[in-house]
Every structure is written in C-alpha cells, then in structure tokens.
Amino acid sequence: MAIATINPATGExxxxxxxxxxxxxxxxxxxxxxxxxxxxxxxxxxxxxxLRAAADVLDADAKSVAELMTTEMxxxxxxxxxxxxxxxxxxxxxxxxxxxxxxxxxADAAAVGATEAYVVHQPLGVxxxxxxxxxPMWQAIRFAAPALMAGNVGLLKHASNVPxxxxxxxxxxxxxxxxxxxxxxxLIGSGAVERVLRDDRVVAATLTGSNAAGQAVxxxxxxxxxxxxxxxxxxxxxxxxxxxxxxxxxxxxVTARCQNNGQSCIAAKRFFVHAxxxxxxxxxxxxxxxxxxxxxxxxxxxQVGPLxxxxxxxxxxxxxRDAVEKGATxxxxxxxxxxxxxxxxxxxxxxxxxxxxxxxxEVFGPVAALHTVAxxxxxIRLANEHVYGLGSxxxxxxxxxxxRFIRDxxxxxxxxxxxxxxxPELPFGGVKxxxxxxxxxxxGMYEFCNAKTVWIGPPSSQQGEGNTAAAASE
Ligand SMILES: O=CCCCC(=O)O
Numbered sequence: 001m002a003i004a005t006i007n008p009a010t011g012e013x014x015x016x017x018x019x020x021x022x023x024x025x026x027x028x029x030x031x032x033x034x035x036x037x038x039x040x041x042x043x044x045x046x047x048x049x050x051l052r053a054a055a056d057v058l059d060a061d062a063k064s065v066a067e068l069m070t071t072e073m074x075x076x077x078x079x080x081x082x083x084x085x086x087x088x089x090x091x092x093x094x095x096x097x098x099x100x101x102x103x104x105x106x107a108d109a110a111a112v113g114a115t116e117a118y119v120v121h122q123p124l125g126v127x128x129x130x131x132x133x134x135x136p137m138w139q140a141i142r143f144a145a146p147a148l149m150a151g152n153v154g155l156l157k158h159a160s161n162v163p164x165x166x167x168x169x170x171x172x173x174x175x176x177x178x179x180x181x182x183x184x185x186x187l188i189g190s191g192a193v194e195r196v197l198r199d200d201r202v203v204a205a206t207l208t209g210s211n212a213a214g215q216a217v218x219x220x221x222x223x224x225x226x227x228x229x230x231x232x233x234x235x236x237x238x239x240x241x242x243x244x245x246x247x248x249x250x251x252x253x254v255t256a257r258c259q260n261n262g263q264s265c266i267a268a269k270r271f272f273v274h275a276x277x278x279x280x281x282x283x284x285x286x287x288x289x290x291x292x293x294x295x296x297x298x299x300x301x302x303q304v305g306p307l308x309x310x311x312x313x314x315x316x317x318x319x320x321r322d323a324v325e326k327g328a329t330x331x332x333x334x335x336x337x338x339x340x341x342x343x344x345x346x347x348x349x350x351x352x353x354x355x356x357x358x359x360x361x362e363v364f365g366p367v368a369a370l371h372t373v374a375x376x377x378x379x380i381r382l383a384n385e386h387v388y389g390l391g392s393x394x395x396x397x398x399x400x401x402x403x404r405f406i407r408d409x410x411x412x413x414x415x416x417x418x419x420x421x422x423x424p425e426l427p428f429g430g431v432k433x434x435x436x437x438x439x440x441x442x443x444g445m446y447e448f449c450n451a452k453t454v455w456i457g458p459p460s461s462q463q464g465e466g467n468t469a470a471a472a473s474e
Contacts, residue, residue, distance in 0.1 A: 001160040003187055008074035008306040009296055009341040017163045019188050025196065028155070028184050032126045033201040035181035036153040040123050042179070044099040047149050051095035054176035055088040062088075065137065065168060067298070072162045073133045073308040074342070075260055076297045087141040093424035094445070098149035101442040104454070104469040116456040118469045121449035123151030124227065125203040128196055130217060132209045133159035133308055134263045139208045140169050142422070144183060146445035147206075148173070154183045155202065157193055159209075161308060194220050204228065204448055208265075211433055229437030229447050231265065231429060233362040234390030236420055237383035238268035239405070241376060242276045244395035244417075250284035253368070256393065256419035258292060258346055261305050262366030263312070265434075266391040266413075266420040269363055270352075271370040272379035278372040282350060285368070286332045289346040294337055306342040307365055313342040316365030323349050323356040323369070333367070354385075362388065376401050384410045390430035391420030412438075 004016040020028070058065070066080035075083070107117040129143045136158065144154050158166035166185045173183040186196065190213070197205055197220045204227040207217045214230045221228045238256060240249050256268035273281045297305030307313045313336065320334055333347030347367040352359050358369045373379045376396075383392065392411040396402055406414050412430035413420055422428045422440060429438040437447050456468060 001189070003160045003163050003189065005072050005164055006161060006309075007071055007341075008308050009298070011310070011341055014071070015164070017187050019192065020186055022195075025186060025188060025192065028181075028186060029126070029196065029199050029201050031181040032153050032155055032184060035179060036123075036125050039153055039179055039182050040125075040151045042151070044102045044149070044151075047151065048095040048098055050173075050176050050178045051091045051098070051145060051149060054172055054178070055091040055095070057172055057175045058084060058088045058091070061168075061172075065165075068164055068168065069136055069162070070297045070305075072165055073136060074297050074306040075134075076302050076305050077300070079260060083135055083138050087137045090138070090141050090145050090424045090440075094145040094149040097442075098146070098445065101445055102150065104472050106469060112455060113457070114455045115458050116454070116468060118454050118472075120452050120454055120469075120472050121150065121446055122452055124448050124450060126153045126155060126201055127448050128155050128157065128193075128202050128205040130157045130193060130205065130207040130209060130213065131159065133162045134260055134265075136162040136165040137169070138422075140166075142428070142439050142444075143206050143208075144169075144173070145424075146440070147448050148178070148182060150445050150449050152448050153181070155196065156183070156185045157188055157190075157196070158185065160189060163187055190216075193217065197221060197226065198224055202226075206437075206439075206448075207231070214435060227448070229429075229439065230435035231437075231439060232390075232433060232435040233388055234265040234267075234430060234434050235269045235362050235386050235388045236266060236391040236393060236411070237379070237386075237409070238271045238393040238419075239373075239376070239379045239383065239395065240271070240273045240277060240281050241394070241396040241398065241401055242274050243397035243401075244277070245397075246277055246281050246284060249395040250281060250288055252419050253285055254288045254292065254346075257368045258289070258304055258366045261297075261307055262316075262344075262346075263308060263364045265362075266422070268393055268419060269369065270359070270383065270386070271368055272373045272382060273370060274376075274379075275372050275374055278370075282331065282348070282370060285370070286348050289348055289366075289368070290332045292346045294343060294345065304346055304366055307344055308342070310342055312364060313344050316344050316363060316367055319356075319358045319361065319363050320347060320349065320367060323352060323358040326353065326356050328352050328356060328358070328369075360386070376404060380405065380408050384408075387433040388430070389432035390434035391415065393419055
C-alpha cells in the first residue's frame with residue numbers, strides 16, 4: 001500500500017510520500033537510542049510537564065488536526081473532534097497520575113530478611129508502535145502517553161493511509177517541548193517493520209491492528225525475545241434480555257455498531273436478542289439505523305461517513321452478499337451508497353448462521369448481525385464460540401443475569417447497560433485472538449517497564465544506612 005493521503009469521501013489522492021530509505025531509518029533508530037540515554041534520567045515530574053504541554057498544544061491545534069483526520073480516513077468531523085479531546089484527556093491523565101504510578105512500591109522487607117525491599121518501575125527503552133488508521137490520533141496517544149511518562153522513547157510506524165496525521169504526532173511532542181527524538185514517526189511500509197523490530201536498539205513493540213499484522217509482529221518479536229502488547233480484532237457481542245430498556249438499548253446499539261463509520265475493534269458486531277423481545281428490538285434497531293444521516297464527513301449533520309479504503313468497502317459488500325446467499329435477511333441497508341467515495345449503508349442483517357463470514361469474521365463497516373436466542377446461556381455460549389474476546393455488552397436489569405455475564409463471558413472488557421468504550425481510568429485489552437497485554441491505567445504503563453525488584457540487606461556499617469526507595473522516587 002502506497003504511503004498516501006487519499007480522501008475516502010471522494011477517492012481522490014491528495015498527497016503521496018516516499019518511504020524512508022534504509023539509511024534514514026537507521027539514523028532515526030540511532031537518534032532514538034541516543035535520546036533514551038538521557039531521557040530515562042529525566043524526572044517523572046518533568047515528563048508530566050511535557051505531557052501537559054502536549055495536551056495544551058493539541059487543544060490549540062484541535063480544529064486543523066480533526067479536519068486532517070477526517071480528510072485522511074473519513075471519520076465524521078464531530079467524531080474527529082471528540083477524538084482530539086480524548087487524546088488531550090489521556091495526556092493529562094498520565095501527567096496527573098504518572099508520578100504516583102512510578103513511585104517505588106514497598107514490599108515486606110522483614111519477611112525477606114532485608115532492611116528495605118521494594119519494586120521500582122523503570123523504562124525499557126526504544127519501543128516500536130505499529131498503529132492503525134481507524135483512530136489515528138488516539139491509538140498512538142494511548143500508547144505514547146504512558147510510555148513516555150515512564151521514560152521510554154517511541155518510534156511510530158503508522159498506517160500508510162494516515163501519513164499526515166502520523167507526521168503531526170511527531171510534531172506534537174516536539175512542540176510540547178519533549179527532548180529531541182523522544183517520539184519519532186517512521187514513514188515506512190509494513191515490509192520494513194521486521195528490520196526495525198530486529199534491531200537490538202529497539203527493545204519492545206506494541207501493535208493495534210489486524211490479526212495477520214499481530215501475528216507477523218509477534219513472530220519476529222518472539223524470535224528476537226522482545227516484549228509485545230497486541231490489541232487485535234474484535235467481534236463484540238451485544239446481548240439484549242427481556243428486562244432491558246429496549247429503546248435505550250437500540251439507541252446505544254446504533255452508536256455501538258456505527259461509531260467511526262463501523263470501523264472499530266470494540267464496535268458491537270453480533271447482536272444476541274432474547275426471543276421474547278427480538279421482534280420489538282429488531283424494529284427499533286432497524287428504524288434507528290435507517291434514520292442515520294450518511295454523507296460528507298465534513299458536514300456537521302453527518303452521522304456516518306465513508307469507509308476508509310476501497311478494499312474495506314469491497315470486503316463489507318462481500319460479507320453481506322455471502323450472508324444473503326446463505327439465507328440471511330437484510331432488514332435495512334445492504335448496499336453501497338450511490339455516490340463517489342466508499343460509502344456503505346447502515347445495515348441490519350437477521351437470520352445469520354455460523355456458516356456466514358458475517359458471523360465468524362470481524363466486519364469492519366456499519367453492518368449489524370442479529371441472532372435470536374432462547375436465554376442468556378445460549379447468548380453467552382454463542383458469544384464465546386468466537387475466536388475473539390475483546391469487549392462485550394449486556395443489557396439487563398436482572399442482577400443474577402449480570403453476574404452470570406460478568407463471570408462467564410470470555411472477553412477483556414464487560415459492559416452492562418452501556419457500550420464498550422475506552423477510558424484512561426480503565427484497563428483496555430482482550431483475550432483469545434483479540435490479543436494480550438493491557439493499555440491505559442497503570443497496567444498500560446507497566447507493560448513497557450522493568451518492574452525491578454530491589455532488596456537491601458542489613459548495613460555492615462553506619463555508612464550504608466539511608467532510605468533508597470525515597471531517594472529512588474525523586
Ligand atoms: O479498533 C480499536 C478501537 C479502539 C478505540 C478506543 O480505544 O476507544
């Protein structure tokens with residue numbers, strides 16, 4: 001895939017970029033490694049100040065950055081603006097809480113025969129971040145804010161269709177006053193990732209993206225014995241039980257499925273609805289999907305814009321065609337929008353069965369697959385049959401059902417009477433083929449830290465006395 005800005009609302013190529021040469025990549029890795037040498041010695045307080053400054057820069061640049069994202073990958077301007085706001089919030093969250101997270105954590109010194117024992121979290125070094133286009137700012141910030149707060153240095157290989165957003169991210173950290181080369185963007189194709197990852201100066205990698213990309217990165221990282229965090233695909237279940245507020249559930253179902261033009265790993269994709277309320281919920285859901293305004297993502301009134309790539313819309317078309325051929329019913333939508341660009345109608349498909357790709361794969365577009373179930377056990381069993389286990393959603397007023405759902409659903413995140421959403425204050429990540437590791441909170445920060453055990457024995461003389469944990473936190 002060429003490195004280029006192509007407007008998904010028109011299909012027009014606006015700008016293309018030459019990938020970095022091997023020499024340029026080498027130079028940037030060298031600069032990152034050199035930057036780590038001194039950046040790791042900066043204090044958490046200094047880093048918090050730079051993160052705060054980055055949030056302020058982002059606030060100031062919000063309008064142009066939002067327009068840039070909409071131009072490059074087609075999300076509505078409103079959702080691009082919300083994404084920028086969320087990034088500023090994420091940066092401020094780590095600025096506010098990062099210092100505390102990096103305090104040495106005392107252990108029971110007496111139990112291990114020490115005068116002092118504690119764990120200190122130290123940065124690992126240069127971390128490669130391979131990021132996708134769907135939330136082109138947030139996915140990168142979700143990695144960068146905790147990683148830089150901990151003292152790591154970042155190299156970003158962004159998706160090839162968001163090069164200008166990728167370049168802006170490098171500029172953002174520079175404008176915020178971070179030391180040179182602490183965060184660099186590498187404009188490279190995916191074929192160049194292996195070389196970067198195998199470089200001894202690059203110590204770890206994080207990837208958000210497809211399972212194929214995750215497998216490729218994990219294979220190389222495994223071979224080179226490097227730490228990885230993977231946030232991969234999802235086909236989140238959305239279960240509706242008879243006690244639910246059906247109108248509210250249908251309203252949130254529309255957002256959960258069509259957010260970001262249907263292109264989110266945590267979008268609800270499979271809807272399991274109890275037979276007693278299936279007819280009513282289907283009607284409400286279909287009505288609300290049909291009422292969405294599809295159009296130019298730059299227009300204020302637009303709720304669903306185009307898919308980001310031509311291959312993306314072709315794939316979605318293929319899934320719906322396959323489902324219909326195998327007996328599914330299209331209740332609403334079901335085809336491309338007749339206009340230039342890569343638009344697909346918000347769609348509801350019922351009578352889905354396990355032979356259909358729409359059931360077993362991740363559909364990255366505004367297409368909901370609905371299946372009627374006899375009870376919660378059946379819903380959870382079918383939900384768990386999927387290879388993915390990222391987010392999950394239950395709508396129920398019944399406490400017993402909620403507890404069963406939380407206990408039995410195989411997912412990294414369980415949301416009750418709401419849709420799966422990422423918050424800096426909550427861990428984010430999945431199980432099974434949805435990946436491993438966690439982002440956000442202190443868990444996300446510690447993924448790229450050396451949790452170093454410190455044990456200090458009794459002093460052999462008065463000279464060895466003094467509290468090292470207190471000194472280590474300064
Ligand atoms: O494709 C993954 C989307 C994650 C969005 C988020 O972190 O909110």
